[in-house]
Amino acid sequence: MSDERGRAPHRVVVFVRPGLLPMELGIVHRLFGTAADEDGRPLYSVLTCATAPGEVATDTDFSVHVPHGPKVLESADTVVVPAAVEDYGPQRRGRLAAPVRAALERVPASARLASICTGSFVLAATGALEGRRATTHWKSCAELASLYPEVDVDPDVLYTDDRGVLTSAGVAAGIDLCLHMIREDHGVEVANRVARGTVVPPHREGGQAQYVDRPVPQADGASTAAARTYALQRLGEPLTLEDLARQAAMSVRTLNRRFRQETGVTPMQWLGRQRLDYARRLLERSDEPVDRIAARAGFGTGTAMRQHFREALGVSPRAYRNTFRGTA
Structure with a gap:
């Protein structure tokens, strides 16, 4: 249906597969479905399709009725591919089921492509991500990079936008992705109205690096284990390469070489990550002030720790604490 200006709303088609994550389907419908101009006219029409119309199982105890088959992909302006349970199984391995591949071949060359979470594996398997920057859930970034070396995988961002092909990190990053597309299509005001109506921030600080859980590792039987144990017990102290080499009973040069072999990074890079x-x-987990935490973690000052947080996580320590403790 066209609006009063004679332009049909931008058609967004969500292509779902068995075992879909309902939240990801709902994100697309909610955000694009509520985007409207100042007169309240819808700016998008959102349709859901599968390889065949009918009931499609989700990863929960209910299924969804999908009214459309793949033919509607032929008229899509944007196609969004959410994740599905099959993305996490050994059958993935860079292959697409024939019906899925055939359906996606119907998508016009002019259409914008987007994925949520591990839906990026589907785009990669079609070749759409070749030579492009992309992301996916942080737990799957290494596998995406391994399966598709021609894709420039960025594990630290919430979403990517590279020449009409977009990808997002885990589930909720689909919100960031959809708001970005709305912002690109119709400007900040429209995107902000959608965000306010959905009670989500119009733009989140930082990337998904801040959500990666990396517990402090335990020492093992490797040759640098003694040096790492020593460092982990003294993170708040000024530590030098010479200190670590002495604990490992080896030269600085040998320590650097062994550290790279055993951890993939230099001793100082490893130490920075642990801090x-x-x-x-x-x-x-604590209410300690930032300056106190900076001293305990070995950064020396709050200013130094803020710089490290910005460089590594894209957010300040205060913003990080607000996100994970909900305190001001």
Whole structure:
């Protein structure tokens, strides 16, 4: 149906598969479905399709009725592919079921493509992400990069937008992705109205790195274990390469080489990560002021810790604490 200006609303088609995550389907319908111009006219029409119309199982105890088959993809302006249970199984391995591939071949070359969470594996399998920057849930980023080396996988962001192909991180990052598309299509005011109506922030600070859970590792039988144990017990102290090498009973040069072999990073990079993760836990679990936490974690000052948080997580320590403790 066209609006009074004679333009049909932008058609968004959500392509779902068995085992879909209902929240991801709801995100697309809620956000695009409530976007309207100043006169209240809808700016999008949202349709749901599958490889065949009918009941589609979800990852919960209910199914959804999908009214459309793949033909509606032929008229799509934007196609969104949410995650499904099959994305997490060994059958993924870079292959698409024939009906899924055939359905996606109907999508016009001019259409915008987007995925939520591990729906990115579907876009990658079609070749749509080749040579493009992309992301997915942080738990699956390494596998996406391994299966599709031609894709520039960024594990730290909430979403990517590369020449008409967009991807997002885990479930709720689909909200950020949809708001971004609305903002790009119709401007900040429309996107902000949608965000307010949905009671979500119009733009979240930082990326998904702040949501990755990395507990402090325990020492093991590796040759640098003694040095790492020593460092973990003294994160608040000024530590040097010489200190760590002495604990490992080896030269600095040998320590650097062994550390790279055993952890994939240099000793100082490893130490910085442990201090950051320790500070994160203190922010989540205590009410200590930022300066005190900075001292306990070995950053020295609150200013230094803020810089590290910005560089590694894209947010300030205060913003991080607000997110994970809900305190001002």
